[in-house]
Amino acid sequence: MSARTLFDKVWTAHEVVVETADTPAVLYIDLHLIHEVTSPQAFSVLRSLGLPVRRPDRTLATMDHSTPTSSEQVFGNVPIKVDAAAKQVLQLEKNAAEFGVELFDMRDARRGIVHVISPELGATQPGMTIVCGDSHTSTHGAFGALAFGIGSTEVGHVFATQCLLQRKAKTFAINVEGELRPGVTAKDLILAIIGKVGVSGGTGYVFEYRGSTIRDMSMDERMTICNMSIEAGARAGMIAPDEVTFAYLKDKPRAPQGAAWDEAVARWRDLVSDEGAVFDASIDIDASTLEPMITYGTHPGMVVPITGAIPTATASGTAVFDKAMAYMGFHGGDAMLGKPINVVFIGSCTNGRLEDLEAAASILKGRKVAPGVKLLIVPGSQKVKREAEAAGYAQIFKDAGADWRESGCSMCLGMNGDTVGAGEYSVSTSNRNFEGRQGVGARTLLVSPLTAAATAVAGKITDPRSML
Amino acid sequence: MEPLKRIQSTTVVINSSNIDTDQIIPARFLTTTTKEGLGRQLFADWRYLADGSPNPDFVLNQPQAAGCQVLVAGRNFGCGSSREHAPWALLDFGLRAVVSTEIADIFRGNSLKNGFLPIVVDEATSRWLLEHPGAEVHIDLTTSTLTLPTGTAITFPLEAFARHCLLNGIDELGYLESKIPDIQRYEAARVY
Numbered sequence: 100m101s102a103r104t105l106f107d108k109v110w111t112a113h114e115v116v117v118e119t120a121d122t123p124a125v126l127y128i129d130l131h132l133i134h135e136v137t138s139p140q141a142f143s144v145l146r147s148l149g150l151p152v153r154r155p156d157r158t159l160a161t162m163d164h165s166t167p168t169s170s171e172q173v174f175g176n177v178p179i180k181v182d183a184a185a186k187q188v189l190q191l192e193k194n195a196a197e198f199g200v201e202l203f204d205m206r207d208a209r210r211g212i213v214h215v216i217s218p219e220l221g222a223t224q225p226g227m228t229i230v231c232g233d234s235h236t237s238t239h240g241a242f243g244a245l246a247f248g249i250g251s252t253e254v255g256h257v258f259a260t261q262c263l264l265q266r267k268a269k270t271f272a273i274n275v276e277g278e279l280r281p282g283v284t285a286k287d288l289i290l291a292i293i294g295k296v297g298v299s300g301g302t303g304y305v306f307e308y309r310g311s312t313i314r315d316m317s318m319d320e321r322m323t324i325c326n327m328s329i330e331a332g333a334r335a336g337m338i339a340p341d342e343v344t345f346a347y348l349k350d351k352p353r354a355p356q357g358a359a360w361d362e363a364v365a366r367w368r369d370l371v372s373d374e375g376a377v378f379d380a381s382i383d384i385d386a387s388t389l390e391p392m393i394t395y396g397t398h399p400g401m402v403v404p405i406t407g408a409i410p411t412a413t414a415s416g417t418a419v420f421d422k423a424m425a426y427m428g429f430h431g432g433d434a435m436l437g438k439p440i441n442v443v444f445i446g447s448c449t450n451g452r453l454e455d456l457e458a459a460a461s462i463l464k465g466r467k468v469a470p471g472v473k474l475l476i477v478p479g480s481q482k483v484k485r486e487a488e489a490a491g492y493a494q495i496f497k498d499a500g501a502d503w504r505e506s507g508c509s510m511c512l513g514m515n516g517d518t519v520g521a522g523e524y525s526v527s528t529s530n531r532n533f534e535g536r537q538g539v540g541a542r543t544l545l546v547s548p549l550t551a552a553a554t555a556v557a558g559k560i561t562d563p564r565s566m567l
Numbered sequence: 568m569e570p571l572k573r574i575q576s577t578t579v580v581i582n583s584s585n586i587d588t589d590q591i592i593p594a595r596f597l598t599t600t601t602k603e604g605l606g607r608q609l610f611a612d613w614r615y616l617a618d619g620s621p622n623p624d625f626v627l628n629q630p631q632a633a634g635c636q637v638l639v640a641g642r643n644f645g646c647g648s649s650r651e652h653a654p655w656a657l658l659d660f661g662l663r664a665v666v667s668t669e670i671a672d673i674f675r676g677n678s679l680k681n682g683f684l685p686i687v688v689d690e691a692t693s694r695w696l697l698e699h700p701g702a703e704v705h706i707d708l709t710t711s712t713l714t715l716p717t718g719t720a721i722t723f724p725l726e727a728f729a730r731h732c733l734l735n736g737i738d739e740l741g742y743l744e745s746k747i748p749d750i751q752r753y754e755a756a757r758v759y
Contacts, residue, residue, distance in 0.1 A: 115753040139600035183598030234649040250651035250677035299643040512594040533589040
């Protein structure tokens with residue numbers, strides 16, 4: 100058999116019916132993650148057709164997008180502030196009970212952002228197909244799974260049949276070599292990749308991140324990389340599983356145990372692109388020359404090294420560039436360092452894991468948030484929260500003057516009332532700097548947790564290398 | 568889903584690239600548990616001023632937009648979030664198709680499942696449409712063609728199965744359910 104890519108191996112293993120010129124493939128889904136925002140309409144379809152959830156054992160529900168992050172609202176019997184959000188949470192509880200789906204509800208110790216909790220449970224495993232009504236499902240590709248976001252209609256398809264109709268994507272190798280310099284993180288690397296590939300350069304492709312830089316990364320770092328594949332237009336990003344992956348998963352509650360573990364690892368070792376496998380596209384990135392990165396515009400591809408300046412025009416056209424600059428209140432040629440900011444957000448499915456909080460704590464230890472700056476730190480899950488408290492990071496955050504919260508998507512998209520004010524500058528470890536993403540009129544600059552923490556301390560955009 | 572064969576309409580133009588789904592329908596409106604009524608919030612942050620009144624400068628608030636079924640936009644329309652609320656909002660507003668040089672994957676799939684047509688055209692056609700707002704276009708799904716008022720007809724790519732479903736008003740779920748025996752065989756054969 101000819102050399103195959105990792106994507107091809109996972110795809111082929113899940114083809115229930117192969118694709119033809121006239122019909123897409125029927126692709127089997129191993130794990131279906133759901134949350135309160137994109138599932139209610141799909142449950143309604145099941146109800147109207149009188150259908151059950153075909154495989155509740157392959158379905159896992161949590162609540163994260165519209166849930167509050169204040170302890171009083173989560174645990175203290177204080178009602179959820181946003182009425183519609185409260186209804187949505189209640190609806191998921193009803194739907195999960197009616198259809199027999201396991202739900203980590205608001206007070207469950209396992210609750211958190213869907214893309215944080217599934218890996219930490221060991222539910223995310225190499226070689227799986229994983230979907231969720233959420234575009235950042237690409238995160239799970241860090242384990243060598245084929246994981247992608249779907250719409251609510253497709254959520255209904257998976258509920259009813261455990262399958263999706265899919266056309267096979269093309270493959271795109273992102274080859275990254277060289278050692279990241281101190282102060283330069285996985286977030287900076289993926290921002291640089293998006294800057295190079297462009298926000299639609301990955302449309303129609305599944306990325307495979309390869310090379311020594313990727314192999315040297317922890318699972319938390321790999322998840323940050325795969326998480327933002329969609330920001331380059333790729334529905335999925337994958338990394339071949341290796342000893343780092345296996346060590347992460349071993350003894351996780353839902354990972355295979357005992358003899359089943361050994362069998363699984365033996366099977367997972369084959370999940371690599373074969374020598375000589377051909378990709379439809381490829382790009383080479385030298386990680387050793389990268390600097391901390393920061394976005395300056397209204398999509399993640401509008402990104403520069405933090406020591407750099409905003410370009411005077413971009414390839415996407417002057418009118419578009421001018422519109423972004425008007426929204427951001429910036430000008431072509433402006434230096435990024437030293438720009439004043441109002442809010443710093445550390446969290447999200449991109450950078451809300453323990454290592455991200457550890458990085459933030461390394462900067463914030465013994466320092467204070469600048470006067471007038473609000474620093475919101477939201478752990479990716481309740482487990483991350485407990486671990487950050489046990490490690491002393493939470494105390495460091497509180498001593499620095501940060502607001503330390505319960506887990507959730509929070510200010511990444513501002514659905515739960517955690518928003519940035521109109522015209523305010525938010526330096527954020529999240530994934531999207533779209534207009535209004537963090538609140539009406541909010542101006543978002545995407546950065547790593549190190550840069551976010553350093554900027555919170557200085558009250559202006561700051562190179563974290565000055566505080567390492 | 569209603570069968571969709573032809574659309575005859577003037578166009579409304581939003582000449583921006585990378586129009587993401589947060590612009591099409593901002594996240595704060597996603598707390599709904601139904602699909603209905605989202606047209607009111609379509610492009611909310613561009614369409615309404617801070618006091619909630621319509622922004623007279625935004626094209627969808629102008630008289631020529633009334634009754635338009637075809638949106639013409641810059642490249643990479645629908646990027647970002649997987650929210651199906653985006654095509655739901657566009658349809659609820661009365662639009663039936665978007666024309667761009669590039670349309671994001673997840674948005675494209677969501678659109679087709681709801682009878683909203685994502686039409687990808689070449690640069691020259693896109694430029695002509697962007698420069699001629701209000702042009703009367705004819706879209707024929709039976710031949711996958713978009714005809715400009717100049718008489719120029721452009722064939723646009725459309726996956727055969729999606730086209731079949733749109734033309735006949737078929738819900739893909741019915742097709743998937745017909746494969747349940749194959750799915751059962753697949754599940755039985757899986758060793759892990």
